[in-house]
Amino acid sequence: MKHNAPVLRGIVAALALAGALAANAAEPLKANVIHWWTSGGESAAIKQFALAYDQAGGKWVDNAIAGADQARATAINRIVGGDPPTAAQFNTSKQFHDLIDQGLLNNVDAVATKENWGAIFPESIVNAIRINGHYYATPVNIHMQDWFFYSKPAFAKAGIKGEPQNFDELFADLDKLKAAGLIPLALGGQAWQEKITFDAIFADMDRDLYLKVYRDRDANAVNSPAFRNVLTTFKRLHNYVDPGSPGRNWNDATALVISGKAGMQIMGDWAKGEFSAANQVAGKDFGCFPGFKNSPYMIAGDVFVFPKTDNAEQVKAQQLLATVMTSPGPQAAFNQRKGSIPIRPDVDTSGFDICAKEGMAIMKDKSRQLPNPEMLIPPDVQGALQDVITNFWNKNQSAEDAQKAFASAIKS
Structure with missing residues (x-):
């Protein structure tokens, strides 16, 4: 330029x-x-x-x-x-x-x-x-913290020919990766990683609801069936992570995609630095997409x-x-x-x-352009919500109970 x-x-x-x-x-x-x-x-x-x-x-x-x-x-x-x-x-x-x-x-x-x-x-x-x-x-x-990165060789092994265009296709692709004997979703099981994964799903599902919850801290929005559906969709991803996920660092999760052992990772674009350090080229060795068509770009x-x-x-x-x-x-x-x-x-x-x-x-x-939650809520509230999400992800808790806990935390 x-x-x-x-x-x-x-x-x-x-x-x-x-x-x-x-x-x-x-x-x-x-x-x-x-x-x-x-x-x-x-x-x-x-x-x-x-x-x-x-x-x-x-x-x-x-x-x-x-x-x-x-x-x-x-x-x-x-x-x-x-x-x-x-x-x-x-x-x-x-x-x-x-x-x-x-x-x-x-x-x-x-x-x-x-x-x-x-x-x-x-x-x-x-x-x-x-x-x-x-x-x-x-x-x-x-x-942008909710990019989807994927291994081109892993997708080829699983018979996936293109990037998913919606959540139905995403889960279908994760099923194909699992059937191919790969880790479908590489996730570092740390609270902050679980929270940004949740926010990626949230923003892609309903931008307006996202703003009502984080910007407006609207109790009715948090208690809505639509927000419960976000929680349910997020927890569905748990079926596609491997047993080694808990406690894993984000860059170790990225390394699984780089090696082709895992198919996909939802992570901020800082992960590209790891691909570059491994001499992998975007569009050739790995792919990337910022959510689905016309998804918000979370800043x-x-x-x-x-x-x-x-x-x-x-x-x-x-x-x-x-x-x-x-x-x-x-x-x-x-x-x-x-x-x-x-x-x-x-x-x-x-x-x-x-x-x-x-x-x-x-x-x-x-x-x-969409502000990330930390630009909209104080650090103590972000921490409380992160605790809610990691508890929901790691325990056998219902979406309804997680919804109640989220509503309580966002008022704090």
Whole structure:
């Protein structure tokens, strides 16, 4: 894709700001960055930001902590304890709003204004990072958490000739995979994975009901027969996972699809990083589809927040990080490896795979954009609902009882 003149001016301005920030520091601007990207594909992605930051005059100090919950807890403990990192990863959600309320984060308004974030980024992303008129987080990607990935060899072995177009065809294909002696659905049996699988089914079945439940927290919607049907359809998937599912990490589930031992996985597009690390090519070795025809594109992603500090060098480092992470070049290099799509539309797309290109095309249709639950409900409510879903998935509980538990949790 060729950049037009305004885009070129934007890139030049971004690099000028980065250069000015770095030039003002006698020493490289050291940035201690906490994140949870530790799998093969994730590590390859975050290294692109580290390299770009160092090339811009900084010194990236990597602080990778396995597990999102553990990484966020470490960041919060360090912030509250007076030893804050330069930047810390959170999801594009309400997870960091308590830190804002307590005055524990610096804003990056100077960078956001210079880069015109409000006009460049999607509205849902802007709404997630601009709080009370200030930009408190730097978005680095747009993930969609309910992609269906499948093994081309596994589908061929099971005699499946095309992608399922609806739930009837999906379950028919899962039956064929089981009959072929394969694991039909590769699922990592962890609470967060079970919850995003549920949300994938929910969004594909009834977008309007999804919004009534998560955005409006409508008790009548939760208690409806339609929502009970969502629960029943979700639990039906349990017939297609293998006994080794409980406790399995998401990337180990992806590895089953990569090896052809499993037919399919419902996972965020970060899974593509694992396929890439295994030298598999989308459309050749594996396939992908973002739900069924005209399904909503559930927006998720990652941001970095910047803990409060009065240290002038650290403030410069934070602003340099915000500039580098959102610049077109690093955006392309990072997202190609991460499996996500860029947060800005003026990035060269030639190096992206067919899945990413489909996602970018869908994002142009605002009517298909759907916030993920964590952008609509507080973290404590999300946690309570996750407990309800994992309990329903793993125990012999009726859909009616799960429905009651869900209704109670969403009111909390």
